[in-house]
Amino acid sequence: MRDIPFYQVDAFTNQPFRGNPAAVCVLPSFPEDDLMQQIAAENNLAETAFIVRRDGAEARYNLRWFTPTVEVEICGHATLASAHIVFTHLEPEAQHVTFETRSGSMPVTRHAGGKLCLNFPNFEPAPFPCPAGLGGAMGREPQAVLKSEKGDRDLLLVYQSAAEVRSLRPDLHALTDFAPFGFIATAPGEGEIDFVSRCFFPNHGIPEDPVTGSAHCVSAPYWARALGKPNLRARQVSQRGGDLWLKVTEDRVLISGYAIEVISGTMRLPG
Incomplete structure (x- = not known):
């Protein structure tokens, strides 16, 4: 030993x-x-x-x-x-x-x-066709679905409010039908928080990841463009929760x- x-x-x-x-x-x-x-x-x-x-x-x-x-x-x-x-x-x-x-x-x-x-790295996402049945598996239809064109396997699912993201109760078994994707649910934040997220990766052995740094390689560029600002404050609103400070540049995300x-x-x- x-x-x-x-x-x-x-x-x-x-x-x-x-x-x-x-x-x-x-x-x-x-x-x-x-x-x-x-x-x-x-x-x-x-x-x-x-x-x-x-x-x-x-x-x-x-x-x-x-x-x-x-x-x-x-x-x-x-x-x-x-x-x-x-x-x-x-x-x-x-x-x-x-x-x-x-x-x-x-x-x-x-x-x-x-x-x-x-x-x-900066994995800025682009619009992606929503796979049939994904909204049902997530428990709520997203407003938009995006995916990075740089090879990242996660889908970014945009919702209307932080309350919607907090209330998600996805069918984790149903999400395994969408292999190999992981799922980043995100929405605008509240107060000093620019945006919130939750992350589900049942296809990789992780039902819900409490705080996911790499997911912000996808979500931060999206929100930097949507909000018109490179410096962002993010919160992952899982049960444990966590806080991230972000700076988005052309090819990198500082987390x-x-x-x-x-x-x-x-x-x-x-x-």
């Missing part, structure tokens, strides 16, 4: 037991894919992140993300959680860390006050938020 450092971090919140929990495993090298998938299934969180420091590179790590059932191409909250662990435990003097991922380089910057900023560590210890692996 061998022990590895293990952490659980609540991302996009500064309060324990809110935001989105992610596991972070610090490894000398990546084990076999099957083992990482088993670890993610054991953790049974939306995402488990595996980070490996790159030789000779200051604050640069290889990063992979797994849900309980699949490896994913991009994940915001587990990247935020991984950066929190680097800044807190691995390289506390660093102000920047870069993660090399299947979706390219993902820089993260630490700002005063503890807020962390992810530098993610900022807080993170708080709630568990630290070791995980015992075979071999």
